[in-house]
Amino acid sequence: MQNKDTILTINVVEKELVRAVKLLSKETKQPLQGLVLINKSYAVQPDRPIDTTGLFKEIICDFDNPDELQTVLKPYTERLLAATCRYEEAVQDFGKVIPFLPPHLHTPSPTSLLWATEKPLMRDRLKNYDINLVPRYQYMEEEDLSKLTELVKDFQFPVIVKPSGLARAVLVSRCNTLQELKNRLKYTFRIINHAYARAQYPGKPGVLVEEMIQGDMYSVDAYVSRDGEIFCLPPVKVITAHAMGLPGFYGVQRLTKTDLDEKDIQAAFAASQAAVKALNLSSTTSHIELFHTSQGWKIIELAARIGGLRDDLYREAYGIEHFYNDLTVRMGKKPQMPGKPISHAAAVCIYAEDEGYITSIVGIEEAKKIPSVISLSVDAEEGDIALFSQNGGYALISIILNNQDPQKLQKDIAAVRNLIKINVRKTKKDQAKENTFTLIA
Numbered sequence: 001m002q003n004k005d006t007i008l009t010i011n012v013v014e015k016e017l018v019r020a021v022k023l024l025s026k027e028t029k030q031p032l033q034g035l036v037l038i039n040k041s042y043a044v045q046p047d048r049p050i051d052t053t054g055l056f057k058e059i060i061c062d063f064d065n066p067d068e069l070q071t072v073l074k075p076y077t078e079r080l081l082a083a084t085c086r087y088e089e090a091v092q093d094f095g096k097v098i099p100f101l102p103p104h105l106h107t108p109s110p111t112s113l114l115w116a117t118e119k120p121l122m123r124d125r126l127k128n129y130d131i132n133l134v135p136r137y138q139y140m141e142e143e144d145l146s147k148l149t150e151l152v153k154d155f156q157f158p159v160i161v162k163p164s165g166l167a168r169a170v171l172v173s174r175c176n177t178l179q180e181l182k183n184r185l186k187y188t189f190r191i192i193n194h195a196y197a198r199a200q201y202p203g204k205p206g207v208l209v210e211e212m213i214q215g216d217m218y219s220v221d222a223y224v225s226r227d228g229e230i231f232c233l234p235p236v237k238v239i240t241a242h243a244m245g246l247p248g249f250y251g252v253q254r255l256t257k258t259d260l261d262e263k264d265i266q267a268a269f270a271a272s273q274a275a276v277k278a279l280n281l282s283s284t285t286s287h288i289e290l291f292h293t294s295q296g297w298k299i300i301e302l303a304a305r306i307g308g309l310r311d312d313l314y315r316e317a318y319g320i321e322h323f324y325n326d327l328t329v330r331m332g333k334k335p336q337m338p339g340k341p342i343s344h345a346a347a348v349c350i351y352a353e354d355e356g357y358i359t360s361i362v363g364i365e366e367a368k369k370i371p372s373v374i375s376l377s378v379d380a381e382e383g384d385i386a387l388f389s390q391n392g393g394y395a396l397i398s399i400i401l402n403n404q405d406p407q408k409l410q411k412d413i414a415a416v417r418n419l420i421k422i423n424v425r426k427t428k429k430d431q432a433k434e435n436t437f438t439l440i441a
Contacts, residue, residue: 003030005030005033006033006076006081007082008080008083008097009034011085012049012086013055013056016322016323017323020321020323023324024324032081035057036056038058038060038061039060039061039200063096064096066099073097073100077100082331083105083107084330089200091113091116092203095113105330106331108304112279112281119139119163120139126278126302129278133271133275134299136154136155136211139206140206140209157181158174159174159181160209160210160211160249161181161188161207162207164207165203171191171192172250173188173248174212174242189207213293214291215298216237217240218237218268219236219287219307220287221285221286221307221310222285223329224286228282232268233338234256234318234341235265236310237257237258238253238289239254239255247389249389251347253349254309257409260292267296268290279304284305285304285329286305289301309400312347312374312375312400313346313400314338314345316374320338342404344403344409346402346409346413347399348417349399351395355388356385356386357384357385357386357425358383358396358423359423360422361380361397361422362420364397366419370415371403372402373399374400375400376400377399379396384396386422
């Protein structure tokens, strides 16, 4: 029998996963290695991240060719210790790999992964499980535009338009009237194919139109065992751009300190667990986004993966290793759950205040010197184009902060946001639209 010493992931190796594998190696007292299976359609991306530690071996193959998948995996199947996947765009690729993995591995089913990535299917499963979990919604493709008035005749405005796939609130927008909805859908369908291609997201592009939920946004990451036991991590408060009067619905700030009492937290856990059960997930980490409303908790969406920036937040606030726990759950073990918070952590995402070509980014070095700042990453440079999230843009700067004093943490968050400025050369309206196509083509 071969030694089980290999961790498998799909398309991307994050530094947090490398850290987790090294921790697991130390814990199990055996040298471990990694294998990253990369879909050939993703491998051609010029800016795709590559593991430079040497821990993960790359194999590029065609995920739509079962014979090729089986052939490249064969030398490793008996050595696999766990299989994981982090990015939303890679989860359906993971589903294609799972049928060729050995029986001793714990994985979610490909069908449950599909339900967790395609929002119309997700909404159907949630609604059938508990109609109170989700708002009224309608799935649409471009050919449905002519029937729009009939399809949404019973909807209460405002409504939200969001792609049926994709992540990070890309192309998510609010519409207050039927005419706004018509205009937004026409615009979305003009560029959605490019957005899917840029993200390498599988499936036919479509959108969800759903009644807007009024309330405060939170998220919960949860570990799901092979037998369906669900371990919920403490909620994270999410302050969206929309809540701050900014364009879009992306998370501007994520805070581990919340204003929820124990009753609210347990109700959030119950809603999160119901969502996981509705999608029949197992052997995975789940990221659940929720709204706390006057009618109870409502599910925004659920993903079969670790939430963005949650590894840093949970480590700083609770001292737990999120990626490590993800691996152990997929190995059939119980995760190390947090106790009381040891500090207060925050994640801040920054977009430009205007759309256009970036001329400079200032204040970065000064922001790094702020006492609460743990890490700061810049994902743009001079000459890149800055777009709002509803037009297909991504966050340009991400910052993790930590402080035992929540008031000092808030003060430092404000200082960071005041220091960092992304200057752009604005474009004319028609030119900006063309630039949108250029960016995401």
